[in-house]
Amino acid sequence: MKFSESWLRSLVDPKLTSAELSHLLTMAGLEVEELAPVAPAFNNxxxxxxxxxxxxxxxxxxxxxxxxxxxxxxxxxxxxxxxxxxxxxxxxxxxxxxxxxxxxxxxxxxxxxxxxxxxxxxxxxxxxxxxxxxxxxxxxxxxxxxxxxxLDLDDNQFELKLTPNRADCLSLLGVAREIGAITGVATNLPQVAEVPAGIADIRAVVLDAPEACPLYCGRVVKGVNARAAIPDWMKRRLERSGIRSISALVDITNYVMLELGQPLHVFDDAKLAGAVHARMAKPGEKLLLLNEQTIAVDADVLMIADDAKPLAMAGIMGGEESGVTLETTDLFLESAFFAPKAIAGRARRYGFGSDASHRFERGVDFGGTRRAIERATQLILEICGGQAGPVVEASAAMPARNPVRLRTARAERVLGLPLGVERIAGLFKGLALSFEQQGDDFLVTPPSWRFDMEIEEDLIEEIARLYGYDNIPAPAPRGRMAMMRQPEAQRPAYRIRQMLADRGYQEVVNFAFVEAAWEADFAGRSGENELIRLANPIASQMAVMRSTLFGGLISNLVTNLKRKQNRVRLFELGRTFHRDPLAVPVAGFHQPWKLAGLAFGGALPEGWGSGVRKVDFYDVKGDIEALLAPAELRFAKLRHPALHPGRAASILLDGREIGCLGELHPEWAQKYDLPQAPVLFELDFAALRAVNVPAYAEVSKFPPVIRDLAIVVDHDLALQTLLDGLQGQLPALVQDVQLFDVYTGKGVPENKKSLAFRIVMQDTQRTLQDTEVDLAMQQLVSCLEQAFAAQLRA
Known part of the structure; x- marks a missing residue:
């Protein structure tokens, strides 16, 4: 919405500078996007x-x-x-x-x-x-x-950036009304008197679609001079509002639209046949518009037509065949109210817009329809001459103006202001709002030019605007701040991040919505009942919510490889999403935090002091054990859709599975064009955060006794099974049992393997004697023989 400052000040002239007026409008919700002089500086x-x-x-x-x-x-x-x-x-x-x-x-x-x-x-x-x-x-x-x-070149041009709810300010009348309400300055609004009929000519008006067009006013004006020159003041105001002068009749309708906010249209009366109808488009109907574009009109488009043909797209653009020219002497002037829902989106559908559609689809003051046609008639007769016939008006049910209740106590609570009933009543009077007081409540009836007043919050917003956002105090929040106690049995997230960073990993952050193919590859979820699809994805490749973090990490790895990074360590901390009808707080969806990591390339950075070795399962296993130390982890065989079937393990803590670890499945390594299978892990973040509270244990002052023990057992016996069997059976002196060698081959029977353990024995109160140590070793060997048929290796 553009207009000149001098035109505005002719309607309301507060004692404010241009900059102050601009600030006032912006703080009232009518943002001034640009304030610029209409001419550069020059003198003499x-x-x-x-x-x-x-x-x-x-x-x-x-x-x-x-x-x-x-x-x-x-x-x-x-x-x-x-x-x-x-x-x-x-x-x-x-x-x-x-x-x-x-x-x-x-x-x-x-x-x-x-x-x-x-x-x-x-x-x-x-x-x-x-x-x-x-x-x-x-x-x-x-x-x-x-x-x-x-030439009034010391004038300024205002450009307002209005929100869609403030259609009432798409006119000088509306802006002046706002300034008058805010400043209390009297307004000098246009006085429009009824133009008496000089001729009896009329053209009937028929509302065939009263819901879309509930009000239509028309008037015949004869004997006009369409070639008349408009006054310089009108031309200047139009140009400074961004509208090019075309001809007297078109300029007058544009001027009234800017002044009062009511779009008008002029038809050449000689080109009309019979009554004027406001109806919906007929099947296959076409219309040549004033922009020389011929369109096939859809059935939901409101049309203005006579008895023989369509004349215009209602509220959007007139037709070329019925438009006025410089030869026009008799015209039919239209002023109507079209329901916003009947106009909204129609112009954009056909790839164009107009000032009229911009206003009608937001809501035009239906109480000013008759005033606008009288104002336009007055200007036409003054500039172009002629005689006007009586106004023909057809009307139906107008939009309901339902009263809205405002509670004074609620307005004061929301705004934090001691307003009082009298102050609120004064603000409403300034906006020309009709209201009825019921105790401390107000029952406000929205005026015909405000389509945005429907609920109590709308009225509270009006109070805030008129009171002035700058005048609302903004006290700093006050409150007691106490340092929250960090649970000793829980690690902070930043500490876990730091531990991974210390081990060479870098954090990444990926979108929680991913490709459906990733879910199929890395989580084995492909059915519609398994996938959690987004109703409105931002992109087709981001259509489902992730149930694993692996997909994002693989994508990050591919990106790094394209940039010639041959050693990559990544981790991500984020939510995953799973269907769960009993889940809270989001009903039907479980959203646990997970920590996932990826290692690719060399086990160590290239250097003269170390050989070249690719990272493997056991390198990452060591990282995980370091993360959860001093907790003792167990690892069990696992089949996972994303991982190598023979190089994957589930991670167990206190008998509960908390994650998985393994190499990427060869099929996916080939599909994603990876030269080497990366090692991946994913852990339950809640389990990572939980740590045991430290317990004091006396450190022995006496030296340990270390003995080595080599036994031969069945080849298929798992080490973890052997260690579990020893739990509770170890002599009291034995503090630790560590495997340091596994051997098969010469000297070991077929289907057997040799396991060598380092046994650490110690007492906190005394130095151990050889006899005690020998007895403890005999008890340990006896336990192994009985439980696992183990034999001492010769």
Whole structure:
């Protein structure tokens, strides 16, 4: 919404500077997107009259002019403009004038003839981008008056960025009404009197679609001069509102639309047949629009038509065949209210828009429809002449203005202000809102120009705007802040992140919505009952919620490999999503936090001090054990859709599975074009955070006794099974049992293997004797023989 400041101040003129007025509007919710002068700075330019024009003796394209600048003494000025002529009134820059572009006018000789000034075009004054000659002023322009004053060039142009709910401010009337309500300054709104009928001619109006068009006013005006020139003040206001002057009749309807907010349309009455109908489009109906575009109209488009043909897309654009031209003498003037739902989206559907549709789809003041047609008639008769017939009005049920209740106590609580009933009543009166007081409550009936007042919060917003957001106190929040106690049995997330970073991993953050293919590959979920699909994904490849973090890590690895990174360590901490009808707080969905990691490339960075070895299962296993230390983990065989069937394990803590570990499945390594299978792990983050509270244990002052023990057992016997069997059977002196060698081959029977253990024995109270140590070893060997048929290796 663009308009000139001088036009606005003709309706309401608060004692505020332009910048202060701009701030006032912005803080009232009518954001001023731009405030700019209508012309650049220049000075010493006046209205002048050309008295005489003589060809320059030494230049074919120059003229020597005698110019009256209002001082009583004509000035001689050399001018090269093609349209200079005696009798014209034009702008004249006097010696010393400073024009846009740092151009200063001086007394100079042009081809030997002295020139005391310069006759100016609109481009030279900076008020037009192009100009073919001098700016011709009206014949009644006062000679000697400053051109800035005459053309009102000290004016400013406001551009408002309105939200869709403030359609009432798409007019000077609406903006002036807002400023008057906020500042308390009296408004000088246009007074529109009913234009008496000078002729009896009418054209009937029929509402065939009353829900879409509940009000239609029409009037015949005859004997107009469509070629009449509009006044300069009107043309200037239109141009400063961003509307190009076209012809008198079109300019008048545009002017009334800007002034009152009511779009109008003018038909050539001679081209109409019978009554004017507001109806829905007929099947296969086509219309040639004023923009020279022929459209096939859909059935849900509201049309204006006569008895024979369609005339216009209602509230959007008129038809070419019924439009007025410079030859039009009789016209039919339309002013109507179209329901916003009947107009919204129709123009965009056909790839264009209009000022009318922009207003109608947001809501036009249906209480001002009759006033707008009277105002337009008044201007047409003043500028174009003619005689007007009576207004024909057809109406149906108008939009309901349902009262909205406002509780004073709630408004004060929401805004944090001690408003009081009288203050609220005064604010509502300033907005011309009709209300009824019921104790401390207000029952407010929204006016016809406000379509955004439906609930109590809308009225509270109005109070805040009028009271002034700047005036609402913003006290700093106050409250007691206590340092929360960190549970000793729980590690903070940052500590776990730091531990991984210390081991060479870098954190990544990926989207929680992923490709459906990732879920099939890395989680084995492909059925619609298994996938959690998004109702409105931001992209087709981000259509489902992840149940594992593996997909994002593999994608990160692929990206790094494309950038020639040959050693990659990544981890991510994030939520995964699973269907669970009993889950809370989001019913039906379980959203646990998971920590996942990936290792690819060399086990160690390349260096002269270490050999080249690829990272393997056991490297990452060591990282996981370090994360959960001092807890004792167990690892069991696992089949997982993302992992190698023979190189994957579930991770158990206190008998409960808390995650998985393994190499990427060869099929996926090939599918994602990976030169080497990375090692992946995923852990339950809650289990990672939980740690045992440290318990004091006395450190022995006495030396340990270390013995090695090599036994032969069945080849299929798992080490973990053997260690579990020893639990509770170990002699009291034995503090630790560590496997340090596994051997098969010469000296060991077929289907057998040799396991070598290091046995650590110690007592906190005394030094152990050899006899005690030998007895403990005999008890340990006996236990192994009985439980696992183990034999001492010879």
């Amino acid at each position: 330019v006046v209205v002048a009259q050309v008295l005489e024009v003589v060809k320059h003796p030494d230049a074919d394209r120059l003229n020597v002019c005698q110019v009256d600048i209002g001082t009583g003494t004509p000035q001689q000025i050399v001018c090269g403009a093609p349209n200079v002529a005696a009798g014209l009134k034009v702008p004249c820059a006097l010696p010393g004038a400073e024009l846009p572009g740092d151009f200063t006018i001086k007394i100079a000789k042009v081809r030997g003839i002295e020139s005391s000034g310069m006759l100016c075009s609109a481009k030279e004054l900076g008020i037009a981008e192009e100009a073919s000659g001098l700016l011709i002023l009206p014949a009644d322009a006062p000679v000697g008056q400053s051109i800035r004053q005459y």
